[in-house]
Amino acid sequence: xxxxxxxxxxxxxxxxxxxxxxxxxxxxxxxxxxxxxxxxxxxxxxxxxxxxxxxxxxxxxxxxxxxxxxxxxxxxxxxxxxxxxxxxxxxxxxxxxxxxxxxxxxxxxxxxxxxxxxxxxxxxxxxxxxxxxxxxxxxxxxxxxxxxxxxxxxxxxxxxxxxxxxxxxxxxxxxxxxxxxxxxxxxxxxxxxxxxxxxxxxxxxxxxxxxxxxxxxxxxxxx
Numbered sequence: 001x002x003x004x005x006x007x008x009x010x011x012x013x014x015x016x017x018x019x020x021x022x023x024x025x026x027x028x029x030x031x032x033x034x035x036x037x038x039x040x041x042x043x044x045x046x047x048x049x050x051x052x053x054x055x056x057x058x059x060x061x062x063x064x065x066x067x068x069x070x071x072x073x074x075x076x077x078x079x080x081x082x083x084x085x086x087x088x089x090x091x092x093x094x095x096x097x098x099x100x101x102x103x104x105x106x107x108x109x110x111x112x113x114x115x116x117x118x119x120x121x122x123x124x125x126x127x128x129x130x131x132x133x134x135x136x137x138x139x140x141x142x143x144x145x146x147x148x149x150x151x152x153x154x155x156x157x158x159x160x161x162x163x164x165x166x167x168x169x170x171x172x173x174x175x176x177x178x179x180x181x182x183x184x185x186x187x188x189x190x191x192x193x194x195x196x197x198x199x200x201x202x203x204x205x206x207x208x209x210x211x212x213x214x215x216x217x218x219x220x221x222x223x
Contacts, residue, residue, distance in 0.1 A: 008037075010034065010036075011033075012028070012032070012033050013032050013034065014030060014032075014046075016028070021050070024049055024053040024055065026047070027045070027047045028043075028046045028047075029045055030044060031045075054078075054080045055080055056077075056080045057077070057078060058076070058077050058078075059076040059077070059078050061073060061075055062092070068126075068188070069188070070094055070095030070096035072094045072095070073092055074091070074100075077089050077090070084108040085107050086105075086106050087104065088103070089101075094121075096125065096126045097124045097127070098121065098122070098123055098124060098125050099122060099123070100120070100121045101120045101121075102117070102118070102120075103118045111164050111166060112162060113163055114160070114161050114162035114163060115161055116158075116159075117159045117160075118156070119158075120154075120156045121155045122154055123154065124154075124155050125153075126187075130183070131151060135148060147181075147182065148183075155179075155187075156180045157178070157191055159176070159191055160174065160176045161175050162174040169207050169208055170207055171205075171206045171208075172203070173206070174202070174203050174204075175200055176201050176203075177191050178199060178222055179199065200219070201221065201222065202218065203217070
């Protein structure tokens with residue numbers, strides 16, 4: 001907590017409390033959370049960290065609500081693979097769209113750092129309904145109608161970012177983003193984009209020294 005020790009804005013009380021400084025974990029039995037003196041949460045067992053060591057385990061659930069997705073629930077699991085690698089896998093469910101899965105892998109090496117973020121919906125109910133209904137409301141010759149009809153209800157997104165340094169002078173930067181269909185950003189909007197309808201796919205090689213610099217850039221967009 002960021003509250004000062006003397007603050008009693010919230011208090012957790014437990015019948016039994018054990019703190020294990022070797023493992024960096026604490027456990028409480030028959031614990032109650034009080035906010036301004038009022039009990040708001042009871043749990044028969046609660047396990048929690050007591051230091052800054054990273055540990056594998058489930059994180060707090062993610063709750064959301066949106067007009068495009070309805071109520072959403074995610075249950076993230078954090079895997080502490082190594083001191084410089086970790087992975088967070090989040091199975092979830094959207095009331096309007098069905099099951100969803102997200103995976104975030106992060107890494108840090110002496111020369112590189114980056115992350116790979118994948119999202120996947122195996123069967124988007126709302127998008128399948130949209131495919132059936134929307135083409136009946138517009139002329140068949142409208143651009144994009146055939147693409148919409150043929151789009152798959154399996155929907156996905158990928159984002160990869162990497163920065164690598166080689167010696168004192170060379171550096172490489174990669175940013176790659178892609179989605180499964182033209183409507184993904186409209187429905188979920190969870191990919192960093194330079195524009196509301198474009199996904200950047202870019203690789204750069206950079207050389208610098210005290211007297212001159214060079215940049216080679218390969219760039220494309222998914223529109």
